[in-house]
Amino acid sequence: MMDASEEWKSLWPVSSVHFPPLLLSPTRTPDAIKNIGPLIFIPSTELQTNYHLFASPSISPQIPPPFPNISFRRFLHTSSSVLPSTTTSISSDVSSSLINSDPILAPNSLQLMRCPGTDSTLVFFPTGPNSDQVGFVVLSVENSRLKVRGACSVTEALTSIDSLSHRIMKMSVSEVADCDCTSVDSTIGYLLVNTAYSVHYYNIRIRMKSSGRLVPRLELVGNKLFKSSAVVNACWSPQIREESLVLLDNGELFLFDLDFCSDPLISSPQVMGEKLDVSWGESVASENGEWLSCDFSWHTRILIVVHSTAVFLVELQSEKSNVTPLLKAGTDHLPNDKFIAFSIVAHDRFYFTLASKHMLFLCDLRKPMIPVIRWAHNVANPSNMIVYSLSDLRSQSDDDTYNWASDEGYGILLGTFWNNEFSLFCYGPDVRESSSSQVSGSSKSFCAWGLPSSLSMVTNECRCGSCIVKEEFCKDKLPNWINWQQKKEFVLGFGILDKEISSRLFKSDGFGGFTLVTLTSSGNIRLHRYCASWDSSQTSGKSHSNQCLDSEDSVLYETGEEEYKFRKVFEYFKFNWLDRYLNSDLARALSIELAKDIDNGRHKKASFGQDFHEIICQKLNTLGSLNIHDVFKDISLPTSIHEIALRSLWTNLPKEMLRLGFSPYSDLRNVNGKAMNTPFEFLEVPCEQSHLPPFLLRSPSSRSSKWSEKQQPSNSLVGPVIPIPFLMTLHKTRMLKADNVSADSEIDLKCDEVMKIANEADNENVLHSSQNPPQFASYKPVALSGKSLVDDKRMEDSDFEDTKHANLVFRVGQKDAEEVFGSHCLLKFKPDEETREFGPKEMKSYKLLKRQFSNFKEGFSSYQEYKKKSNIHK
Template identity: 90%
Template sequence: MMDASEEWKSLWPISLVHAPPLLLSLTTTPDAIESVGPLIFNPSTEPQTSYHLFTSHSISPQIPPPFPNISFRRFLRTSSSILPSTTASISSDVSVSLINSDPILAHNSLQLMRCPGTDSTLAFFPTGPNSDQVGFVVLSVENSQLKVRGDCSVTEALTSIASLSHRIMKISLSQVADCECTSADSTIGYLLVNTAYSVHYYNIRIRMKSSGSLVPRLELVGNKLFKSSAVVNACWSPQIREQSLVLLDNGDLYLFDLDCCSDPLISSPKVMGEKLDVSWGESVASENGEWLSCDFSWHTRILIVVHSTALFLVELQSEKSNVTPLLKVGSEHLPNDKFIAFPIVAHDRFYFTLASKHILFLCDLRKPMIPVIRWAHNVANPSNMIVYSLSDLRSQSDDYTYNWASEEGYGILLGTFWNSEFSLFCYGPDVRESSSSRVSGSSKSFCAWGLPSSLSMVTNECRCGSCIVKLPNWINWQQKKEFVLGFGILDKEICSKLFKSDGFGGFTLVTLTSSGNIRSHRYCASWDSSQTSGKSHSNQGLDS
C-alpha cells in the first residue's frame, strides 16, 4: 500500500516530478489553485507607478575592477596545461565562489522602517567612499506622491556622524512598539550594523517639527570588536527588542543586550555580551563547510544556527546548552548538497526556510529531519531569501474573494543581486481540506500554491532574444552600468495613499542601485506572466 503520510509527500521536490503530492496547480487541481487567487506579479503598466526618487553619488559603492575581457574558462585553457574537462569544473566552482563572496552582493543593502503614526518611512543603506557609514533618507507621501528628503543639499543622504573604518556588510532593524513621533526626541527603533570584524548599535531617534516634517538622527550606543574571528551574521531578538545574537566564522555565539552598555558619555562605548557555551561536536568540525546564519526561534533562549552542512536547534540552559540537529546534508531525505541561504518565517517562528544550491526547503523545527515542502528552485547562486505574507504582496485589492488566502498564504522570494533575478515560491494551507478547518486555523498541512514564478528587480530590462543570449557570465555583473544592491517593500498603509485599490492587489518595491539611485516600482498580481519586452537593448545598462 502506498504511504500517504505528510513525511512521504515531502520527499517529492516540486518542479522535478510530475504532479508532486504537495503541489496545487492549474493542471492537477484547477479548482483548488483558482480558489487562492493569482500568484504571479508583473510590473504595473499603469502611468505614475514607477518613480525615480533620489540620486546620491555617495551611495554608489566602489566596484572591484573586472577581469580582462576573456572568460575564466578560456583563460585557464590558454594559459595552462589543464585538461578541458577539469577547466570547466574549476571555472564553474570559482565563478560561484567569487560571486557569492563579494560583500557588495552578499546582503540586501536597503532596509525600510515605518515611522509610527506618520506617512513617512526611513530608508537605511551603506554610504561613503568605502561604504563605511550608515546613510538614510526620509520617504514621505506628499500630494499622493512619494518624495525623498535627505540632507540640506537635497542630493545627499543623511549619515551617521562617524565612519566605521571598514565596509558595512549588513544592516538590521528592530522597531520599538507603541512609540510616537513628537516634538521631543524619541527612540522609534534600533539599528544593528556589522562589518567583517565588528558590530555597532544605534538608537534611531526622531522628532517632529512644527511644520510636520521629521528630523531623524542616529545615536551610537555601543560596539564590539572581534579580533580573531569574522562576523558571519548578527540579528535582533523578536521577543526582547534590545537583545541581539552574533555568530562568528569559528562557530562561536554571543548574546548582547543594549541595556548592558558601558558609560554612554564615552565616545565609543562598548556593549557587554555573553559568550554562549555551545558545543557543535566533532561531526561539524570535520566537515568541509562554513557557518552561514543564526536567528531566534519562538523563545528568546531557543536559537537556530546554520552551517553549510547542517542546521541546529540550540536550547540555552543554565549550564551547557543543548544542541539538536534539525536538517543535514547527505541525510536520508537530502541530496549531497550544501546550504547557502536561510530566513525564519515570522508568523510564529516555528517554521523556517532554507535553500541549498538546488533545493528550497520549508521546515518545522518540531519535526527534525523531515522538510514540510521541497522545491527544486533552479536559481543560479542564490544568496538572499525573504519570506512575506501574501497580504503584503496582494494589498489594495478591490476583489475580496481571495482575502482569506492572502491572510493565510506566504511568498518566499529567493534570488541573488548579481543578476537582479528572483523567484517567488508561494505556499499556504491545503485548500483541498474542509473550509471549516482552514477558517478555524486547525489545518496543519501546507501545500505549494502553484509553480515558482520569476520576479525581476529591474523593471526596464530588455528581454529580447539578442539580450537573453548575452546574459551576464561570471564577471559581467561588474561591467553593468547599474545593478540592484537592495530592496524593500513599502508599508501597505502608505501605499494606500499613493495608489487606488485595483484588481487583485499588489505591492510597491523600493530599490537601491549601484549608481546611487533610489526608485519605486509597482507590481500587480496577475494570473499570467507578462510577455512584453522592456526597453531597447541599447539602453539595458551593459557596456558595449
C-alpha cells in the same frame, strides 16, 4: 501498503518530478488554484512620474572587478603557452570556487522603517567611499506623491557622524513598541550594523519641529570588536527589542543587551554581552563547510543556528545549552549539496526556510529532519531569501474573494542581486482537505501553491522573448575577460513599503499588489509597483529595449572620486613586426624596409665587438659543420621534437644572422631612450662549449625589473634577443630567396625531419658512425597524452593534437652500463671544476645518491613505463 503521510509526500520535490503530491497545480487542481487567487506579480502600468526617488554617487558602492567570465582551463590556455593537456590537468586539480563578487553583494543593502503615527518612512543604506558609513533619507507622502528628503543638498543623504573603518556587510532595524513620534525628541527604534569584524548599535531618534517636519538622527549606543574571528550574522530578538544575537565564523555565539552598555558619552562606548556556552560536537568540526546564519525562534532563549552542512536548534533555558539537529545537508537525492541561504518565517517563528545550490526547503522545528515542502529551484547561487505573507504582497485589492488565502498564504522570495535573478515560491494550507471557509486557523498541512514564478527587481526592462534573446546575444559579444555584470546596472537592496503608506500613493487595483523600494548599483533609489496577475505573459506596456550591455560600464568598478595624484609616465613599444608576422606578411614588410634603407644609403653591415666574435665563433668553429645527427648527440635531458628542430635551425644560421640573435647587455640598454627604466631580461650565454644555440636551461641574472645605480648590467653575452622566425625571414630576404615559404612552414618541415629520425632512433638504429653510438627512444609522457595518472581515465579533449611538443626524445645509452648517473639516468654526474679530489667523503655521498635514485626509479610509474617502452631491463 504505501505510506501516504505528509512525511512521505515531502520526499517528492516540487519542480523536479511529475505531479508531486504537495503541489496544487492548475492542471490537476484547477478549482483549488482558482480559490487561492493569482500568484504571479508583474510591473504595474500606473507608476509613471513617481518612479525615480533619489540619486547620489556617494551611495554607489565600489567593489573589486569580478573574475573573467571564463573557465579556469580556458583562461590558462588563452593567456599562456602552456600545452592544452597541461591546462586540463592543472584546472582539474584546482578548485573552481574562485573569488567572485557574490559574497559582497549577498546581504540586502537597504532597510526600511516606518515612523509610527506618521506618513514617513526611513530608508537606511551604506554610503561613503568604502561603504563604511550609514546613510539614510526620509520618504514622506505629500499630495499623493512620495517625496525624498536628505541633507541640505538634493543629492546628499543624511549620514551617521563617524565612519566604521570597514565596509558595512549587513544592517537590520528593530522598532520600539508603542513609541510616540509627536514628542520633541524620542527613540523610535534601533539599528544594528555589522562589518566583517565588528557590530555597532544605534538609537534611531526623531525630533519633531513646530512645522510638523521630522528630523531623524542616529545616536551610537555601543559597539563590539571581534579580533580573532569574523562576524557571520547579527540579528535582533523579536521578543525583547533590545537584545541581539551574533554568530562568528568559528561557531561562537554572543548575546548582547542594549540596556547594559558603557557610558554613551565616551568616544567609543562598549555594548555588554555574554558568550553562550554551546558545544557543536565533533561532527561539525570535521565537516568541510562554514557557518551561515542564526536567528531567534518562538522563544527568546531558543535559537536556530545554521551551518552549511546542518541546522541546529539551541535551547538556552537550562544551565547547559541543549543542541538538537534539525536538518542535515548532503542526504537524499543530492549528496554533495550544502546550505547557502536561510530565513525565518516571522509569523510564529516555528517555520524556517533553507536554500541549497539546487533545493529549497520549508521546515518545521517541531519535526526535525523532515522538511515540510521541498522545491527544486533553478536560481543560480542564491544568496538572499526572505519570507513574506501574501497579505503584504496582495494588499489594496478591489476583490475580497481571496482575502482568506492572502492571510493564510506565504511567498518565499529567493534570488541573487549579482544576476538580478529572483523567484517567488508560494505556499499555504492544503485547500483540498477542507472548504475555504474552514481553512483559516484549522489546517496544519502545507502545500506548494503553483509553480515558482520569476520576479524582476528592475521594471524598466522589457522581458519579452525578443529582448531576452537580444540580451543573451549581447553577452556573447563581450570578450572572454569581461563579465556582463560590468556593463549593466543591477539592484543592491530592496524593501516593501508599508501597506498603509502605499495606499496613500496608489488606488486599489484588481487583485492587489505591493510597492517596492530599490537601491541600484548606480546610486539610485527607485520606486516600483507590482500587481498580482493570472498570466505571466502580460507586459507592463513598455517598448522593446534598445539598449545593449555594452552601452556603458557599471559604476561599481570606478577607482574612486579622487584624481590620480602622481605623475603619469607611459612607455610605448612598437609591435608592427609582430603584427606582420601574425598576418603572414613579415617577408614582404622586410623587403620594403630593406629597399628603403638601400635607397637612403642607410644599409650598413652590422658591427660587433671582439668579445662577441670570440665567444660565438669559437663555439661554432669547435663544433664544426653540424647536421641534425650532431644535434641529437647533444641531447641529454628529455627534449621535445620542436626543441630539437629549433636547435638545428639555430646552429645552421649564418654567422651574420646569428650575431643579430645575441647581444651584450651594454648594447640592449640603448634600445629606447630610457636606459634605467628598460625592464628587459635575457639569459646569459653559458661558458661551457658543449652547448648548442639557443643555449637552453640557463639561470637568469639576479636583478629586479629595472636597472639601478647599485645593480648594473654585466658585460655578458645574452640571448636570443630576436626570435628565430624573424632571423630566418631576414636571411631569405637578404639573399633574395623568393620561395614564398614562411619561417613557420620551414620549422614544421624540420620537425617532420626530426620526427623521422626519432622514429629510427626508437628502433635502435645507429644515428651516426661511432664506436659507441648513443641510443635514443621516442616517448610521449602520460601527462601529455590526455590521461590521468590517478585513475587512467580520459580527460577533457585537447583543442588540438600536439605532436611537436608532446613527443620527447630520451638518451638511452648502453644497456649493460652500471653507473647510475651514466646509463639510464636522465641526469649527468659532472663534478665541479674546482673539485680536485674524489676521496672517501665524496664516494660516500656518491653511493648515497645512487641508492636514493635507485629507490626513486622503482617507485616512479612514469619511469617504469618509459623503461618498458624503451626495452630497458635494468
